Amino acid sequence: MGNFLVWVVWVGAAFACLGSGVAVISFTNPFYSALALIGNLGSLAVLYLLASAEFLAAAQVLVYAGAVMVMFLFVIAYLGDSAGVPFGGGPSWVAVGAIVASAAILVEVVVAIGLKAGGALSNEADVGAAFGSPGEFGRLFLTDHLLAFEITSIVLLVAAIGGVILGTQTRSERELDAQEAHGRA
Amino acid sequence: MAIQAAWICLFAPLAGAFAITVMGESITRRTAAWLSTVSVFVAFAGAVVAFVELLGKSAEEREQLSTAWTWLSTTNLEIGMTLLVDPLSVTMMLIVSGVGGLIVLYSIGYMDGDPEERRYFAYMSFFVFAMLLLVQAGNFLLLLAGWGLVGLASYLLIGFWHERKEAVDAAKKAFIMNAFGDATMALAFFVLIWQTGSLEFGDVFARAEGMSSTLLNLVALGLLGGAVAKSAQIPLHTWLPDAMEGPTPVSALIHAATMVTAGVYLIVRAHPLFELAPTIQDLAAGLGAITLVVAGLIALVQTDIKRVIAYSTMSQIGYMFVGVGLGAYANGMFHLMTHAFFKALLFMAAGLVIHHLAGEQDIRQMGGLRRVMPKTAIAFLVGSLALVGIPPLSGFFSKDSILASALASGGYGQLLFAAGAAGALLTGLYTFRLFFTVFLGQPSQLVLDRDHGEPHHRGEGPWTMTVPVAVLTVLAVVGGWLQIPDVWHPFGDWLHDVAEPLVEPSVAQDLLASALAVGVALIGIGIAWVFYGARRRDLPRAAALRDILEHKLYVDELYDAVFYRPAVWMAGMWRRTIEEPLIGGSIAGVSLGARRAGSALGETQTGYLRSYALAIAGAAAVLVVVFLAVQ
Amino acid sequence: MDGPDLAWYLIVSAILFSIGTLGVLVRRSPLIVLLSLEIMLNAANLALISFARLHGGHDGQIFALTVMAVAASEVVVGLGLIVAMSRRRLTLDVDSFRLLRG
Numbered sequence: 081m082g083n084f085l086v087w088v089v090w091v092g093a094a095f096a097c098l099g100s101g102v103a104v105i106s107f108t109n110p111f112y113s114a115l116a117l118i119g120n121l122g123s124l125a126v127l128y129l130l131a132s133a134e135f136l137a138a139a140q141v142l143v144y145a146g147a148v149m150v151m152f153l154f155v156i157a158y159l160g161d162s163a164g165v166p167f168g169g170g171p172s173w174v175a176v177g178a179i180v181a182s183a184a185i186l187v188e189v190v191v192a193i194g195l196k197a198g199g200a201l202s203n204e205a206d207v208g209a210a211f212g213s214p215g216e217f218g219r220l221f222l223t224d225h226l227l228a229f230e231i232t233s234i235v236l237l238v239a240a241i242g243g244v245i246l247g248t249q250t251r252s253e254r255e256l257d258a259q260e261a262h263g264r265a
Numbered sequence: 266m267a268i269q270a271a272w273i274c275l276f277a278p279l280a281g282a283f284a285i286t287v288m289g290e291s292i293t294r295r296t297a298a299w300l301s302t303v304s305v306f307v308a309f310a311g312a313v314v315a316f317v318e319l320l321g322k323s324a325e326e327r328e329q330l331s332t333a334w335t336w337l338s339t340t341n342l343e344i345g346m347t348l349l350v351d352p353l354s355v356t357m358m359l360i361v362s363g364v365g366g367l368i369v370l371y372s373i374g375y376m377d378g379d380p381e382e383r384r385y386f387a388y389m390s391f392f393v394f395a396m397l398l399l400v401q402a403g404n405f406l407l408l409l410a411g412w413g414l415v416g417l418a419s420y421l422l423i424g425f426w427h428e429r430k431e432a433v434d435a436a437k438k439a440f441i442m443n444a445f446g447d448a449t450m451a452l453a454f455f456v457l458i459w460q461t462g463s464l465e466f467g468d469v470f471a472r473a474e475g476m477s478s479t480l481l482n483l484v485a486l487g488l489l490g491g492a493v494a495k496s497a498q499i500p501l502h503t504w505l506p507d508a509m510e511g512p513t514p515v516s517a518l519i520h521a522a523t524m525v526t527a528g529v530y531l532i533v534r535a536h537p538l539f540e541l542a543p544t545i546q547d548l549a550a551g552l553g554a555i556t557l558v559v560a561g562l563i564a565l566v567q568t569d570i571k572r573v574i575a576y577s578t579m580s581q582i583g584y585m586f587v588g589v590g591l592g593a594y595a596n597g598m599f600h601l602m603t604h605a606f607f608k609a610l611l612f613m614a615a616g617l618v619i620h621h622l623a624g625e626q627d628i629r630q631m632g633g634l635r636r637v638m639p640k641t642a643i644a645f646l647v648g649s650l651a652l653v654g655i656p657p658l659s660g661f662f663s664k665d666s667i668l669a670s671a672l673a674s675g676g677y678g679q680l681l682f683a684a685g686a687a688g689a690l691l692t693g694l695y696t697f698r699l700f701f702t703v704f705l706g707q708p709s710q711l712v713l714d715r716d717h718g719e720p721h722h723r724g725e726g727p728w729t730m731t732v733p734v735a736v737l738t739v740l741a742v743v744g745g746w747l748q749i750p751d752v753w754h755p756f757g758d759w760l761h762d763v764a765e766p767l768v769e770p771s772v773a774q775d776l777l778a779s780a781l782a783v784g785v786a787l788i789g790i791g792i793a794w795v796f797y798g799a800r801r802r803d804l805p806r807a808a809a810l811r812d813i814l815e816h817k818l819y820v821d822e823l824y825d826a827v828f829y830r831p832a833v834w835m836a837g838m839w840r841r842t843i844e845e846p847l848i849g850g851s852i853a854g855v856s857l858g859a860r861r862a863g864s865a866l867g868e869t870q871t872g873y874l875r876s877y878a879l880a881i882a883g884a885a886a887v888l889v890v891v892f893l894a895v896q
Numbered sequence: 897m898d899g900p901d902l903a904w905y906l907i908v909s910a911i912l913f914s915i916g917t918l919g920v921l922v923r924r925s926p927l928i929v930l931l932s933l934e935i936m937l938n939a940a941n942l943a944l945i946s947f948a949r950l951h952g953g954h955d956g957q958i959f960a961l962t963v964m965a966v967a968a969s970e971v972v973v974g975l976g977l978i979v980a981m982s983r984r985r986l987t988l989d990v991d992s993f994r995l996l997r998g
Contacts, residue, residue, distance in 0.1 A: 177883070178875075178918055182918040184886040243973060
């Protein structure tokens with residue numbers, strides 16, 4: 081019975097994930113795309129839970145869906161009309177090539193999975209309840225993976241600085257903006 | 266001592282040529298001329314020393330080899346810079362340096378005033394060096410080197426007045442025809458190396474007897490090819506008349522006395538090989554006979570004074586070929602020596618005439634020069650008589666010895682004798698046609714304009730020109746007295762050990778040959794007197810015959826059609842189909858291709874973000890496959 | 897383990913990844929491109945987590961967390977670029993940035 085439930089949840093989450101993914105790339109309106117992505121992230125969180133990665137599921141929802149997507153939505157709102165550009169256009173070979181490349185990657189990965197790990201994927205390790213818990217993460221970050229931890233923090237710092245720099249305007253730009261606003265008014 | 270003298274003899278002219286070349290314009294033209302002359306006379310002195318010393322030695326010691334250094338050294342073959350001093354080479358050394366020295370001296374006067382005198386004298390010294398190298402070579406390779414170098418010197422000197430297109434063409438023609446001979450000789454040498462493993466004379470002659478007759482014939486044929494080309498015998502004769510474009514002393518030295526006789530020297534030197542291939546030796550004699558008759562016929566209709574003498578040279582060398590082809594080596598060499606004397610004399614006398622008439626060479630413009638240039642007339646007469654073979658002048662002894670040898674050589678020899686006799690008739694005819702036309706009769710318009718019918722008050726030329734002519738006149742008279750058959754034959758004895766004759770005519774044959782030859786020659790002179798002498802009867806019409814002879818039997822035209830035109834066509838075709846598109850085009854093609862490749866590669870820089878992303882995705886796909894495969 | 901085998905997770909991850917690739921290559925709006933990029937990163941995360949579950953080790957999960965952090969930073973910078981572009985009145989069309997042409 082429990083297994084059946086797990087299966088149902090899993091299938092539902094998987095389809096939601098894939099469906100929202102398709103939705104992201106199909107909608108013309110970027111706002112809808114962003115919302116579809118939020119849905120994608122949520123279903124992914126469910127899948128993470130099913131794979132015993134509780135902390136990550138929580139982090140996914142908090143960081144990704146909560147912070148990153150909100151940023152996206154802010155920017156989309158800021159951009160307004162100019163955000164939406166229809167897809168397609170450009171040389172025809174790009175579209176064809178894109179489809180071909182994607183299909184190729186898909187096929188390859190599926191094949192890889194099927195062929196290589198046919199037998200190996202069945203023997204999962206036994207994991208305790210503490211697997212995927214925050215305590216484990218904290219311990220690992222401060223012992224085995226300290227370097228990754230520190231570098232990640234630097235990356236975040238750099239990103240923040242970069243964001244600030246990209247956001248500032250030089251004096252001349254400010255004057256230009258003021259002129260335009262004046263002209264429009 | 267003889268060896269050192271031989272080395273000095275060889276290198277003195279080279280040093281002279283080198284000095285003139287290096288010093289260039291820092292010496293006067295006159296100095297260059299004298300430098301060259303002195304260097305050749307030094308060579309003559311060396312030759313005399315060598316000769317005297319060899320005289321003092323017994324027969325076995327008369328062959329001396331001296332190797333200065335090893336020139337070529339491979340596992341199978343070693344060739345040294347070897348000089349050979351033996352009676353044959355010393356004879357040639359004396360002739361080349363002696364007559365050569367006289368001619369170079371003569372050139373000082375003849376070429377006086379020419380702006381490029383230094384170059385001329387450098388070339389002349391170089392030629393003497395090359396000819397000496399040829400005759401002193403101790404092995405076939407060095408001989409070939411000298412052979413080629415004289416060909417080069419001949420080319421340089423024929424084309425000396427390089428602003429004249431005819432001269433340049435003649436030089437090229439001479440060189441190319443001689444190149445054919447060089448090629449056949451080289452092939453013969455290859456066979457010799459293959460079969461005998463050496464090119465030293467002694468080794469080759471000793472081991473040659475083991476070769477198959479086909480190969481021996483091929484070798485002899487190859488050597489004969491070179492000899493025929495160098496000596497302008499039929500069929501490789503057409504370059505010699507054209508070579509008269511060069512200055513007259515050049516014609517005297519190279520195309521009368523020395524270079525063209527190199528073929529005869531080669532046959533005598535390599536006579537063991539020829540004796541092992543008797544068919545080829547007979548062929549040599551036959552070619553000589555044909556040449557001597559044909560050349561004599563053509564000389565009958567020539568109007569250029571030098572060309573008459575050139576055809577005469579061709580004809581006389583034909584006699585020499587008959588001589589050595591029949592195995593009468595000493596007689597052939599004897600005729601070579603006397604011919605050098607009287608032919609050089611004739612050329613130089615003709616040169617005096619040409620010089621006096623400011624470059625005119627057409628005999629139809631000349632006449633009655635006897636009154637204006639009496640001494641030259643005498644010299645020319647002496648030379649002509651010697652050439653025709655009137656006793657007691659030199660040509661009589663030498664030519665008749667060859668005819669006697671022909672008579673003594675069986676049926677084939679008698680056929681050659683007949684040809685020789687006919688040749689003697691023609692010789693008398695054309696020689697005295699020339700003499701009578703130029704010197705006798707009424708002075709022509711040109712002569713009158715020049716001198717008003719009076720002898721030139723300043724003499725007939727500078728002493729540098731008249732003294733050599735005088736010396737050669739004396740030699741043409743007495744030179745034959747070195748060998749009076751059956752009575753006194755030091756010349757034959759001298760060369761006996763080097764080249765033993767195959768045939769010794771009897772006394773009766775000697776007398777018969779001489780009588781016949783002289784008689785026939787006198788008939789020739791008589792005919793010439795009738796048509797060209799004082800009374801000048803009209804010539805018979807015979808238009809067709811005259812046409813053929815004037816066109817030199819159309820051989821030039823034949824060679825033009827068979828060799829020259831196809832070669833030019835082929836060269837043009839190759840240029841159009843291969844050189845321009847492929848070789849020329851490939852260079853342009855390289856640059857064009859590089860540019861095209863560059864612009865083609867530039868097409869990938871589209872600037873399209875999406876295409877770059879596509880490339881990344883594609884590469885990732887490929888990499889996955891690679892990783893899977895490598896697993 | 898209850899539920900589907902690990903292989904299924906990986907299949908989902910693969911399909912998601914190709915969807916993301918398609919989006920990156922086909923869409924012209926930089927915003928949508930960024931969103932598709934996020935999809936790709938998430939697909940990779942899913943694969944990492946699945947393998948972590950398979951081996952019982954935490955390395956995959958640590959990696960996934962790091963990926964999340966990096967993705968966040970990248971989004972910051974990317975959105976900053978887009979905002980700067982719109983400030984300068986540039987068309988927000990990927991195809992129009994062709995200065996590298998040549």
